[in-house]
Amino acid sequence: MNWESPAAFFAMGGYGFYVWGSFGVCALLMIVEPIMANRRRKDILRSLRRERLAETLDTQ
Amino acid sequence: MSNNKIINWFKYASPQSFYPVAGRMIPWFWGLAAIFFVVGLYISFFVAPTDFQQGEGYRIIFIHVPAAWMSMFIYLVMAFWAGLGLALNTRLSSMMAQALAPTGAIMAFLSLWTGAWWGKPMWGAWWVWDARLTSALILFFLYIGFIALQAAIDDARRADKAGAILALVGVVNVPIIYFSVKWWNTLHQGASVSLTKAPSMATTMLWGMLIMALAFWMYSIAVALTRVRAIILEREAHTEWVKELPEVKQ
């Protein structure tokens, strides 16, 4: 165990700004990217469903 | 027997059968990624000792190096799939290449970003025109070029083929660029810190980096598979099998 207190952990020996700056952006991108990828699939699925609905309406 | 295998292979090479397979694989890769991330981050922050030269700042290495490795590795894989798609006209492999590009670009960006945020405390500058940094930057441009080219072409088949040519030309060029930059740099290089001369890494650090690299790898596979599923749906939107999918019918 390297850290005496949570505060020491966040301070990162004076390098907190840089360490969290890089880990933060990394985490952010790695959260946003999958969400965007999933959203892309959701969007196309939604439009497919809408199309299907329109088709069933057409045939009625 | 071997005949059977070929048939199987082709079966999974069609978007239709790959779509559900990918769907089933994604959670596994997420699971693996999560495990490796937890272990890797634990080692990065709690096991790996403080570096006697760089203090705690060096912990950036645990994401910096995996991101840099992945950015290069993904480019190779992407070019491989794109080339396969061009040669054999297999739609799925082209889709795979297209799905990998944004992830690769993000990895390249992360290696630049984390490097810059490392460089500031270590070298006192966000950026120096070092060979490795510069070639990472150019790699990022190559990704962006690939993505922009495909985005600019409306016809999916044409986008695949044009992208493949670009990716292949890029593969030939990446080593050329790398060595030219290296040579350019070493001829002039002044005082900036040389990475290769860094003190040999402690084994825990090495382990941490390797496990984090595995985590990045699993993560990339999971995202790329998610994205390729979206691409399959977009491209095959008009086909019967897509219309018959449970997700669509519900």
Next chain:
Amino acid sequence: MLTATALSCVRGERRLFAGLDLAVGPGEWLHVQGENGAGKTSLLRILAGLSPAAEGEVFWQGEPIKVLAEGYRRQLLFLGHHGAVKEELTPLENLTLAAQLDGTALEEMAALKALARFGLRGREDLNVRFLSAGQKRRVLLARLAVRKATLWILDEPFTALDVKAVEMLSGLIVEHVTNGGIAILTSHQAIPLPNGKVLKVGT
């Protein structure tokens, strides 16, 4: 003899035509008809080997055109919507350069004659950019009088032409066909040509 079997063409998610067969032999000409957007241009481009068919195959003298490649292209003259006419060059230069591209030398006299035949006397040395819409088309069509090719594929050759030019072009096509050539063309206008086969594209 140009034949095609079970051609189909897909654009976007739209199937323009499917299961289309055709056969045109020496001395015959084919009028491809259909509404706007039916797929006539798409068909002609497939026949010329410019774009691949979604399904089906095109044959020239019984061989797939993909296999023949250069052998097919030597026999073919394709004129599309676009002129392949350079605005910065004069009609005479345009004609000469087109011939060079085809790998044949064209004497100045022959070129001048062809241009005169298409009513461009006095415009031989004027940059094409200054010509009227119809005159630009005429420059393009002058290639018909100059190039030796068995198979003509012409997309809307009659657009922008006045009555006299339409007659002249028809005459040229008739001459070509009676000499054993083949012509495939589209046109929305009624055309004064006898005995054509007709192919309807689209539903």
Next chain:
Amino acid sequence: MLTATALSCVRGERRLFAGLDLAVGPGEWLHVQGENGAGKTSLLRILAGLSPAAEGEVFWQGEPIKVLAEGYRRQLLFLGHHGAVKEELTPLENLTLAAQLDGTALEEMAALKALARFGLRGREDLNVRFLSAGQKRRVLLARLAVRKATLWILDEPFTALDVKAVEMLSGLIVEHVTNGGIAILTSHQAIPLPNGKVLKVGT
């Protein structure tokens, strides 16, 4: 009432026409005829105020159009050889944007109706670059159904249109004219329109 007196047009060293007079009043339409290169397009551009005449003057309701400027342009709809249609946009967007440029708002419903009238049902959201030659022209012509203008100047409006579209367009023109509009157009094809004035350009 559009009148012009003693118009002449010079291109290069060539005098295309000279001393040309014309007068078209409400409820009339004018068919400008002439061979390829006679100067029809040049005339229409002069009438629209796009290029100046070498001599002579064009009047709208008795006033020179140069003086009227905006007042004339509000009444005018000019469709030339070029489509003014953006390939990157859909037919619907093209129509809406053209209306905005004219300073009028166009409701989506009205735009969709106009497009449907020109047989573009199902293509409203497809980029124009994918449309066939005739469909591109139809997008352009849909403006006729949408824009309120007294004077229509149309250069070769029938090119690339199939039979059905030609009929529809003729119907639209007849409607416009019988409602007191004015139409001036060129066409090499025979057009199914009654009672037109004819103006021959060129020698």
Next chain:
Amino acid sequence: MNAVMAIIRRDLLLAMRRKSEVLTALFFFIIVVSLFPLGIGPETALLRKIAPGILWVAALLATMLGLARLFAPDHADGTLEQMVLAPAPLGLLVTGKIIAHWITTGLPLVLLAPVLGIQFDLDTGALGILVVALLLGTPLLSLIGAIGAALTLGLRGGGVLLSLLVLPLYVPALIFGAGAVEAHISGLGAGGHLSLLAALLALAVFFAPWATTAALRIALE
């Protein structure tokens, strides 16, 4: 005013549709800037010295690259004719197009410049001056560029001719723009340069749309 907004919205829509167009002007800027260290060598002190000049020249080239497409597509497909024939005065419509051009090419450059400045090791103060100078300078570039674009419209080899016409006119913007940053770095105030830049901009705002309109009319005759 309505017409101006309509034109701006239309051009932005077109830019979005051509997606790549906005992004790539930006990337051109980035890439050109990055080429210089490759050509010159990696010495930080040297690079810091030439940074303002390089950033400005790159901004100038990036703006210029898109200029050829300011009126050309509208000319080719007849939209420009329709704009001349539209009821709204052509001058207004042209102003709208210039504003849209700046939003799609100039503004992104302004926003990105500080990041590139960091690569050349500029300090925060210099970065601030750089942004202000670009904020005044890029609209100027768009305005002057529009005149050139209109003058070369439809000419053979227009794109290259355009740069020939426009680059000399860009020189004052370049001198005062890069000069402002350099003056700051060398401890002199940047104020004088910046106010000259602002004066040029004011001049161009009044003058350029008018000249552009006149040039367009000539091109269309």
Next chain:
Amino acid sequence: MNAVMAIIRRDLLLAMRRKSEVLTALFFFIIVVSLFPLGIGPETALLRKIAPGILWVAALLATMLGLARLFAPDHADGTLEQMVLAPAPLGLLVTGKIIAHWITTGLPLVLLAPVLGIQFDLDTGALGILVVALLLGTPLLSLIGAIGAALTLGLRGGGVLLSLLVLPLYVPALIFGAGAVEAHISGLGAGGHLSLLAALLALAVFFAPWATTAALRIALE
């Protein structure tokens, strides 16, 4: 071989007809090079130091500027279709076009570069190396550029996209080209750089026409 000559002659004729095109690529080169002293300031020692880099970057940008027009006009007016349908193999015709492009844009730069080099106070030896490096490098730029031009053919915003694709690939040419001159100036031999440049050129001669042809076929489908 005949077909190649015919294409070259045709493209040169067109270039002459559009007169401005050849001259303006050259003028662009001159102007870009002259902009730098304006942006950076007049110190001779500094300018001499950055001269090879600036000359090379300018040459690179000047080459790139004309690239968009390498295939685009032929594509727009249907000539490219006719080239695909011509009896001669497309690869040969493409090679002809690339050669013509080099003659009209690369060669003039090579000839003019020494004059500009003098302005930056380079000595005779350095000027010689500069010319040799450009002589090897500019064909390389044309060859690589042709691939990019073919890939972006007919795309929206193609011109800017093209530069995005091509500039990163130009990096080795830039490094070895500018490096040769710098190496000479700093007393190291330029031989290594030049032979690497020649090797790259040889690679490109074999590879680029093939890739370009493939890209063109895709664009035309």
